[in-house]
Amino acid sequence: MKHTLAVLVENKPGVLARVSGLFSRRGFNIESLAVGTTEDLTVSRMTIVVAGDDRVLAQVTSQLGKLIDVISISDLPPDESVDRGLALIKVAADTETRSEIMQIADIFRAKIIDVGAETLIVEVTGDQAKIVAITDMLDRFGIRELVRTGRIAMSRGTKMITGGNI
Amino acid sequence: MTDTSISGAKALIACLRNEGVDTIFGYPGGVLLPLYDELYDSDIRHILVRHEQGAAHAADGYARATGKVGVCLATSGPGATNLVTGIANAYMDSVPIVAITGQVPTPMIGNDAFQEADITGITLPITKHNYLIKNINDLPWVVKEAFYIASTGRPGPVLIDLPKDITTEEFEFEYPKRVYLRGYHPDIAVDNDRVKRAASMIRESKRPVIYAGGGVIISNAASELLKLAETIMAPVTTTLLGIGAFPGTHQLALGMPGMHGTKYANYAIQESDLLITVGARFDDRVTGKIDAFAPHAKVIHIDIDPAEIGKNIRVDLPIIGNAGPVMQSLGSHLQGMQTRSQEWLAKIAAWKKEQPLQYNRSENVIKPQQVVQEFYDACPDAIIVTEVGQNQMWAAQYFKFESPRTFITSGGLGTMGYGFPAAMGAKVGCPDKTVIDIAGDGSFQMMSQELATVAKNDIKVIVAILNNGNLGMVRQWQQLFFDERYSYTNIADSVDFVKLAEAYGLIGIRVDEPSGISSAISEALAADRTVVIDFVVDPMENVFPMVPAGAAINEILDLEVAS
């Protein structure tokens, strides 16, 4: 089981080390972690994807909750939230393959953001499945380099997770 | 700079005064010179230790004995790293201490400057929280928060790293009146619905056992525990850190559970149908083989720390909250409860009678258990501090503790060398109490340099070394589980402890036969300074009962007692 957590933390130095240190120390597996500031500049938001059953999730949540700099923790169920990640994929391309790669990018609504003599850089945004799918499709042309962001997630509709409402 | 501005060093002392700090255990160094210069004129008592680990343990002992926050102070680099064991020890046992460390000046941080160590990084996993002050204006609220965090909720150590330039910079000082921490809410209201459910589970139970831990003592909830136990007439087992939370001589007292617990405590847990857990955490030394622990029992778990719920064991009813108010509320729901059948208590009484704690007495050689018993006879209300090993278990088993904060021991970390400096701290905090360190010859040698501290500061404690010439607890395991291959556990004749005490201007007494125990104790109690008693005890004595590691807690080894 995977769980996506939205964790609001104080925007202070060292907070990331406290959170990541806790995960490694307690043997929790982080699948993905993304962090950035929010609408409130004193608050940062981490999106953490962890693998584990409900018991692990309970431990993760309560251990995180003990960190003084952690303000709130919300579990984002997949059917009630959206998540996105971004990937930059450098693919080998020559005159023969270039147009085919561009077509594939098009189908995935990805963008070509750099064109070199022997490569293209494809930028794709989407959920986990979409990024895996395009990566698989481009694999046969030869992926030279791949970089991905951590996933970020948000609950659907009016439900809000903000620093102010806790 | 205006006329009213003061230096960071002066401000720190003002902050500490505001927090009611009367004593600091510390050791100076280069980056602390400005702060020590201020301490020189301060009315805060500074006790100069001989090793920073001693300062951390002393602050810990002070905190456990008094319930107040203990404070220790060390310089940057090696001074700070010397605190680490003491901080880890306090973290494992949830002891409120504030550790202040000097740091190299802010512009030099990160450059591997002389005596620089990343102490906030190093102590990240062993503090409840820590701070590196980089701006002098942060100093007042950091200190305020540190004391608040250390002492509330589940207490624990907080470290403040203070760069030298911050101590000399001047600023307009004002101490904050309150703290505002949006990520920390230690006050938890009692959940009445859950308490009601707990009450009905207790009413339905036929064989309840209360399993009480250190949380009861931290919460100052011994009277609530006593009341609850008497209301529902349930036997009470107290963990190593819970000893003193329930009167040891009470008919409902089961003593300690687990590896070296009483047989009747372990049997009671194993046959129980309801385990009422208060401020305890199902440590592996208590549960033994976890799958076989309390197999028939439903589990109620009252704890202030939600992360303890379900960590080691499945819980039927968790109640997050402060032990005192929760037990009080629970007790009020059970007022006038129909007393259940006497069968359960009769069964326990029979176990107690038939399978008591026991050892083979001797006329010629001193049995360590007898030393503990004679201390109990001579001074039953003393504060007993222990080292780690067999000495610790015998102290826990054979002294009968009637009240909280009278048994002080390193539980979670099991730190040899803890006892003596912690005893020193306990005595400073409770000058009117008799304080005794029940020591092992190995452990005592890890912090014996603090004899200078007690001598120079007129701190009187009694160090009772149960001198078996061995790292006894390890030797016991080698005897029982490693074919008597005594690999590097013999430490006989390390030092003459009597002469060692005398070398520091203190009193040393050697006792090598059982008839001499009581007079040595009387002499030590009457002495005007710290006394080290070297009890030469049976080197082969073992701690029993014993549940081997990994076994269920009713699979107990015990010795043959000669009748």
Ligand SMILES: Cc1ncc(C[n+]2csc(CCOP(=O)(O)OP(=O)(O)O)c2C)c(N)n1
């Ligand atoms: C700092 C530290 N090092 C090692 C150990 C492992 N250890 C546990 S008990 C023990 C022997 C303690 O010997 P002593 O103080 O003489 O006590 P005894 O068991 O003989 O009463 C050892 C080495 C420990 N607990 N702490």
Ligand SMILES: [Mg+2]
């Ligand atoms: Mg020994």
